[in-house]
Structure formats: C-alpha cells, structure tokens
Amino acid sequence: MEWRAELVPPSVSRERVDELCREIERIAELVLCGADSADDEIQAFNAKTGHDYEPLDFTEYDSSRSLSEFAWEAARPAQPRIADITTADLVEIVRRILAGGPETAYYLRLLQANVPHPRVSGLIFHPRAELRDASAEQIIDEALRYRPIAL
Numbered sequence: 001m002e003w004r005a006e007l008v009p010p011s012v013s014r015e016r017v018d019e020l021c022r023e024i025e026r027i028a029e030l031v032l033c034g035a036d037s038a039d040d041e042i043q044a045f046n047a048k049t050g051h052d053y054e055p056l057d058f059t060e061y062d063s064s065r066s067l068s069e070f071a072w073e074a075a076r077p078a079q080p081r082i083a084d085i086t087t088a089d090l091v092e093i094v095r096r097i098l099a100g101g102p103e104t105a106y107y108l109r110l111l112q113a114n115v116p117h118p119r120v121s122g123l124i125f126h127p128r129a130e131l132r133d134a135s136a137e138q139i140i141d142e143a144l145r146y147r148p149i150a151l
Contacts, residue, residue, distance in 0.1 A: 006082050007089060009106040012075040020071035028058040051078040076106055079113040087140060094136035097124055117146035
C-alpha cells in the first residue's frame with residue numbers, strides 16, 4: 001500500500017536523537033538526586049517535545065526500552081492525529097503493528113490517536129476470546145464500533 005506522507009513515521013536525525021539521549025540522562029540524574037529543578041526540567045522537555053512525561057519515565061525507561069528508543073519516541077509527535085484518515089489506512093497501521101518491527105511503537109501511537117477505542121492496543125495484544133486471531137480488518141471494525149458511555 002502506498003502511504004500518504006502524513007502516515008509515514010517522521011524522520012529524525014541522529015544528532016537530534018543523541019541530543020535527546022543526553023537530555024534524558026541529565027533529567028534522570030536530576031530526578032534520582034532529588035534536585036529541586038527536576039520538575040522544571042521535565043516541564044521544559046515536555047514543552048519542547050509535545051509529550052507529557054513524568055519523573056518515572058526518565059528513571060525507569062530502561063525496564064521497557066532502550067535510551068535510544070525513548071529518545072526516538074520523544075522526537076516524534078505524541079498524538080499523531082490525521083484529520084482525513086481512512087478505514088483502509090487504519091487497517092494498514094494494524095497490519096504493520098502485527099508484523100512488528102522498529103516502527104511498531106510509532107504505529108501504535110498513530111492508531112491510538114486516530115480511533116475512539118480507549119484501549120485499542122488491548123484489541124491487538126490482549127484480545128477477548130472472540131477476537132483472538134482476528135484480522136486487521138476485524139480489529140479496526142471493533143475499534144471503530146466503540147462509543148463512550150455518557151454518564
């Protein structure tokens with residue numbers, strides 16, 4: 001499938017990743033030392049990257065990803081919304097998530113930002129019995145069927 005430019009993971013220079021790695025390590029050290037400036041530095045980092053990281057994100061990232069993976073994530077949009085995304089686009093995103101690979105985390109954020117289902121990742125990685133071995137089309141059908149309950 002030919003991807004529109006908005007769906008392609010944005011490229012990030014090695015220099016930018018290296019810069020963010022240094023900044024993440026510096027902030028982690030501030031948090032671990034209990035520095036008063038840690039919260040301000042995290043707020044500045046979030047303002048610069050568009051993310052909403054918490055202190056634990058800096059001190060415990062290595063339990064689920066590498067420093068470089070954290071920096072790549074921070075360098076890309078936190079909520080990559082696509083105004084005119086189609087069902088076919090969403091199906092292809094799920095196919096790419098299911099296939100795995102270095103861009104899986106970005107595709108998952110892209111999917112989460114563009115469907116109403118609050119736990120769409122669970123439909124893929126921890127499906128109910130009737131969705132086990134579901135196709136990408138079935139997963140997207142379920143995700144798009146979701147409607148929030150008004151309280």
